[in-house]
Amino acid sequence: MSAPQTFFTMGGYAAYVWPAYAVFFIVLIADTVAPRLRRRRVLRELRARLVRQQARQDRAGSNSIPTPPSP
């Protein structure tokens, strides 16, 4: 048998060896991707919160009703 062929057939154990390697890579890729997605979500939510805060401040500032002086 040629070398590349033995590599893919794994001496008849391909059905066990390759799924094992697949699980290894799939789980670790998921572990790498998950925090990246979370980071993006966290920052997006934070920006939305900052925009809301800014809008509230602007509204409070533009109203002509005199606000009582804060203590």
Place this chain on the structure above:
Amino acid sequence: MSNWIPLWLHKLGSPPTFYRFAGALQPWAMTLALLLGAIALYGGLVLAPADYQQGDAYRIIFIHVPSAEMSMFIYAAMGVAAFIALVWRIKLAEVVAMESAPIGAAFTFITLVTGSLWGKPMWGTWWTWDARLTSELVLLFLYLGVIGLYHAFEDRRQGARAAAFLAIIGIINVPIVHFSVNWWNTLHQGSTINVFGQSKMSWDMLWPLLTMMLATKFYYAASLFRRARTDLLAMEGGKDWVRKIAADEAKP
């Protein structure tokens, strides 16, 4: 000695400093992990000869043993961080402990699945209630327990303290996993690698295994840095340094 080391550690413990520090080291750790991992895979899958007893099925060892070792190594690291978090109430220690748990659970899961895939052709069964396998399954449940307890509380820091307590109690399982093959009669084979003596493996097979064990260490560092950074952003959302990052990253 001088007191610059505690001072440096104290500074590193502050979230913005650690955020920058981890951000600088993370790409290097990931690059080393990928490079060493690729070398180990080439050595293990291509260069190493087939085993005289197990044929090519033994090649699962190059991911099974490093993952198993990481499942215990990360638990120990999580336990130490949990202890520091409980005693000194350091926020960064809580983050390190709680963000280690999913990585450890991932490696424990890989260990159990790859072990199962190796057990079927060699032992004729996917699973057996053997001391090594059972204690490793308990390890997975401990990780899931820590993760679950952490998220069960409204207040994150309170959750982290409860989960840290569970993590410390669970450390007792780590030596049980490690020594189970010596303490009980197990179907699982004994240690292949011997730190203080002759390993039961030829060098052709040993070096890819050791390289992969090193690669998974760097992977853990990279993954932990990435996760801890994200967690610090989520925890410190109200602080100026996080607002600045949020604003900077909005610009394309």
